[in-house]
Amino acid sequence: MNTEITGIILMYAAVVAMAIPLGKYIGKVFSNEKTWLDKIFNPADKVFFKLSGINPLKEMNWKQHLVALLTINLIWFLLCMFVLMNMSWLPLNPDSNASMSADLAFNTSISFISNTNLQHYSGETGMSYLGQLVVMLFQFISAGCGIAIAAVVFFAMKETTAGKLGNFYFLFVRSCTRILFPIALVVSILLLFNGVPMTFDGKDPITNLQGDTVQISRGPVAAFVAIKQIGTNGGGFFGPNSAHPLENPSYFTNIIETISLFLIPIAMVFALGYVLKRRKLAWTIFSVMTIGFLLLLIPTVINEMNGNPAIAKMGIAQPMGSMEGKEVRFGSAASAYWAINTTVTSNGSVNAMHDSLTPLSGMNALLGMMVNCFYGGVGVGFLNFYIFIILAVFISGLMVGRTPEFLGKKIEAREMKIAMIIALLHPLLILAGTAIASYLYAHSPVAYAGWLNNPGYHGFSEMLYEFTSSSANNGSGFEGLGDNTPFWNIACGIVMLLARFLPIIGPVSIAGILANKKYIPESAGTLKTDTATFGLMVFAVIAIVAALSFFPALVLGPIAEYFSIY
Amino acid sequence: MKENIFPAIRLTVICLLFFSGIYTLIVWGVAQFSTNAGKGEIIKQDNKIYYANVGQKFTNDNYFYSRPSAVAYNAAGAGGSNKGPSNPDYLKDVQARIDTFLVHNPGINKSDIPSDLVTASGSGLDPHISVQAANVQVKRIAKIRGIAEGNLQQLIISNTEKPLLGFLGTERINLLKLNIALDNLK
Incomplete structure (x- = not known):
């Protein structure tokens, strides 16, 4: 068999094999059960809580959880703005990089607190090492925040919670110290010993073998890359992210980074099964997500390995497939695999340039973000899926003429209204944003000429991708887009902000409302939610919502481009 | 609050x-x-230091060529071309690279040129080229350097990095190591 294909099969098998035990471990961490890391982290957590004056055992209801989450995120935003706008005079700046402008700092700060990590700057020139270390903090805590809030929803789904949903700070600190930190440490050390730098020295000027003088950017890369992959963050140390040979030097590091990218999103599904003691429900959800993932993955791998037809017409060979924007050490298959992994999970790191993907691969990357719940980001991916479950329960309930119930709780008008608002928010942000950008560009193409790196349908895709990535809190980009302008910085900043916090507030309030309702024991008349039929129903709801909302935009972009070159 | x-x-x-x-x-x-x-991992050659994982620009005819790069292999600020697959200007660039290659490598069939040699990598610092990309340049280098083609093919074989564990990923050549070995051949 082709060694590129065996590579991606191994990566998937390995990640599932690791995610199942990790899911159980995460479930134990949430439920405060004993784990083998307690010896180290029980004292560590005590220090965290004591120094911050928090009583981690104080129970919170869903509203208190949301207030705590939003307050701490506001603090993070202010801290990030301060550092990014003052980097030039703060320490750890060996390359004397400048501070950010206000609009770029606004975009970057929201980008990092919202776990998007969209980057309108380039790491080598736009960040000091202090800036990098501070945004690295957000890669931990924004991910920890997402995991903590998913745990709250898990608790709310239990049969008898009586409104007790744990303590936000308790869940948040444990997610950071016991889940993200140990994995990041192991991954960073593995990367370190395989060629990823970890130094505070600045750029190194060298003369090449052929005599050209160049500079080599370095930095504390290994620590940064590990958490960027683990926390579905995706903000790269260097401009080209994990395509950069110092950020991802070999096929082996690529395997480690790809597995890291996918690990916690899958493990969260199994954590749900553990917390609720409903393993079958977890497997049903996992199956729906996996089918969706494979439907996006397989055509993408085939398209990339077949190459670009416009180049085939020139009469040269494409033994490695479409190689524009790709690295030889990864090849087309592993690049296509990463592209779909990173878009379905809201990670947003890249190991090949998405702008140069063949049209249908670009479309599948877009679809991964439009659906945004085939595994999804750490924590929040499940929240998105939860909305689709609620919709599917309601629709199936109507179809068979029964009161819609989910896990013994009646779904009524109020929950449905919230679910619909959240389900429609994502298309609204993407399509309205793209429409405004297209209008501006179409009406003054000269003034905005710097925006697009490619003409025609592909140019439209660049704008569509940017808003989709912002709204999915993904952070990858069709990087040809000239996006460091006040319009893109502010527009994407607002989209990321709304798309992060409303889809947290919505599902948490639904789950909180449901938790306070009376539990109706299962009977013969109950709609079973852990069956293949229900799985199919959820899949249909996802497909219809995504397809109907986004199909017209996809036709104008990638599909039109496809027909122009095939 | x-x-x-x-x-x-x-x-x-x-x-x-x-x-x-x-x-x-x-x-x-x-x-x-x-x-x-x-x-960063380094290679020392003639008292000079190179980074093993960071690709270098090779455009002289007496070296194996590197892939095109959107940033001219300057690792001060890496990046890809971000050209879409249907972009007419981009396709013209690729065609021009093919034509240039044919001028510098007479007697080579167009269908033997692998696409990695005429497309830019994602980082602009790709340290590798494919094995085909090295083989297609043997004729030119043999002529310029006066080395037998067989010796060059041997050099390519000994510098080929096999897929990981033999069955994972791509086969490739670290171009800097290959060109250093080429210099050392004399």
Whole structure:
């Protein structure tokens, strides 16, 4: 068999094999059960809580959880703005990089607190090492925040919670110290010993073998890359992210980074099964997500390995497939695999340039973000899926003429209204944003000429991708887009902000409302939610919502481009 | 909200110390035991230092060519071309690269040129080329350097990096190592 294909099969098998035990471990961490890391982290957590004056055992209801989450995120935003706008005079700046402008700092700060990590700057020139270390903090805590809030929803789904949903700070600190930190440490050390730098020295000027003088950017890369992959963050140390040979030097590091990218999103599904003691429900959800993932993955791998037809017409060979924007050490298959992994999970790191993907691969990357719940980001991916479950329960309930119930709780008008608002928010942000950008560009193409790196349908895709990535809190980009302008910085900043916090507030309030309702024991008349039929129903709801909302935009972009070159 | 502000500020400061500070120091400390103390793997040749993983620009006819790069292999600010597959200007560029290659490599069939040699990588610093991309240049280099083609083919074989464990990923050649070996051949 082709060694590129065996590579991606191994990566998937390995990640599932690791995610199942990790899911159980995460479930134990949430439920405060004993784990083998307690010896180290029980004292560590005590220090965290004591120094911050928090009583981690104080129970919170869903509203208190949301207030705590939003307050701490506001603090993070202010801290990030301060550092990014003052980097030039703060320490750890060996390359004397400048501070950010206000609009770029606004975009970057929201980008990092919202776990998007969209980057309108380039790491080598736009960040000091202090800036990098501070945004690295957000890669931990924004991910920890997402995991903590998913745990709250898990608790709310239990049969008898009586409104007790744990303590936000308790869940948040444990997610950071016991889940993200140990994995990041192991991954960073593995990367370190395989060629990823970890130094505070600045750029190194060298003369090449052929005599050209160049500079080599370095930095504390290994620590940064590990958490960027683990926390579905995706903000790269260097401009080209994990395509950069110092950020991802070999096929082996690529395997480690790809597995890291996918690990916690899958493990969260199994954590749900553990917390609720409903393993079958977890497997049903996992199956729906996996089918969706494979439907996006397989055509993408085939398209990339077949190459670009416009180049085939020139009469040269494409033994490695479409190689524009790709690295030889990864090849087309592993690049296509990463592209779909990173878009379905809201990670947003890249190991090949998405702008140069063949049209249908670009479309599948877009679809991964439009659906945004085939595994999804750490924590929040499940929240998105939860909305689709609620919709599917309601629709199936109507179809068979029964009161819609989910896990013994009646779904009524109020929950449905919230679910619909959240389900429609994502298309609204993407399509309205793209429409405004297209209008501006179409009406003054000269003034905005710097925006697009490619003409025609592909140019439209660049704008569509940017808003989709912002709204999915993904952070990858069709990087040809000239996006460091006040319009893109502010527009994407607002989209990321709304798309992060409303889809947290919505599902948490639904789950909180449901938790306070009376539990109706299962009977013969109950709609079973852990069956293949229900799985199919959820899949249909996802497909219809995504397809109907986004199909017209996809036709104008990638599909039109496809027909122009095939 | 009010009861949350001060705990939130204090917790943020502690997280900053732990995740930006302690975590970084642990990894940096371990790095001191890795190759070249975490400053990047290097190759020494004639008292000059090169980075093994960072690709270099090779455009002279007496070396194996590197892939095209959107940033001319300057690792001060890496990046790809971000050209879409249907972009007419981009396709013209690729066609021009093919034509140039044919001029510099007479007697080569167009259908033997692999696409990695005429397309830019994602980082603009790709340290590798495919095996086909090396083979297609043997004729030119043999003529310029006066080395037998068989010796060059041997050099390519000994510099080919097999897929990981023999069955994972791509076969490739680290171009800098190949060209250093080429210089050492004389």
